[in-house]
Amino acid sequence: MRTLARLTSAEADPERRHLIAGAVFSLAALTLPDTLHAGPAIPARPAVPTARHPGQPEVDELDAMADVFAAAAALHGGEHTRPALAAYLHHVALPQLHAPTAIHDQLLSATARLTLLLGLMCADSGHDATAQYYHHTAARLAAEADDHTSLALALRIMARHAHDLGHHHPAVLHLAHAATEHARQAPPAIRAFTHAQLAVLQAHNHRRDALNTLTRAEQLHTRSDAPPGPFTTYPLAALHYQRAQTLATLGDSLAAARALNASLTARFPTERHATALTHAAYAELLHRIDRLDQAVAHWSAFTTLYPTLNSTRAKRRLHTMRQQLAPYRHRPDTRALLAQTAHLV
Structure with a gap:
């Protein structure tokens, strides 16, 4: 306190x-x-x-x-x-x-x-x-x-934060494991939430464990019936996003792309921030697998939403977009997008 x-x-x-x-x-x-x-x-x-x-x-x-x-x-x-x-x-x-x-x-x-x-x-x-x-x-x-349920949420969020910063240390995996343990008696949505993040972390070193944990998260999600709320439900779009992270780390870029597309399809208009970041993540993945036309389309969707956001994470995605599109300025669609978004900061 x-x-x-x-x-x-x-x-x-x-x-x-x-x-x-x-x-x-x-x-x-x-x-x-x-x-x-x-x-x-x-x-x-x-x-x-x-x-x-x-x-x-x-x-x-x-x-x-x-x-x-x-x-x-x-x-x-x-x-x-x-x-x-x-x-x-x-x-x-x-x-x-x-x-x-x-x-x-x-x-x-x-x-x-x-x-x-x-x-x-x-x-x-x-x-x-x-x-x-x-x-x-x-x-x-x-x-x-x-309160084991709230503790599970805290440990899961700590593990996600560390992973997002690029840390795959065993201590991060330990936090994700601990989150699933504390969530044992929690509602299925919370258990799915913790298992999905554990799968993301396991994917860096334990392929079979990651896939098994991801399957378990999906099974738990089908049993979710909690009332809506930021700490009671686990949106389907978020589960698809964690599936994409897991599959991308395992090297299955095409399956990860399908999962990101499913995540976008499941997003609600009230999830503008997450929708924008998902478009950006999808564009970056499409860029990595040489689907530049599609990548530009998703970066365009991201930049359409960007002015409504107050988010450093979104600013970093914008910077990544400019870096990755710079070598393709000769393309009309890329040149147009960069020109249209030159005023964004």
């Missing part, structure tokens, strides 16, 4: 926010909650305890606000939504944890999920060390609440 108070307080102070943003993502910190580090040593005033005695309505509000913030990030990315969520955690969620209540563990769990969401927004903003601090803190809150 003290770590979260320091972090969320720093979000409102540009100088202190810059201080923690300058830290470096740590492979050494990819450990389970009982050995997680306490976070950055930055001064902050603790959150002021609330005078109320929180009850179930407060838990319901925290969960409802998770829906609101997740929906905003799904449409526009995490950069501009991040300060509002940090302020809500600092001024609303944290003070409730100081009050005596019979549902303290439920408040801890709901706060852990909001903290995970804030970590995802930081990762989308390119502040990877800050994201790691939030993910660790969320895992510790979930462990303190004895």
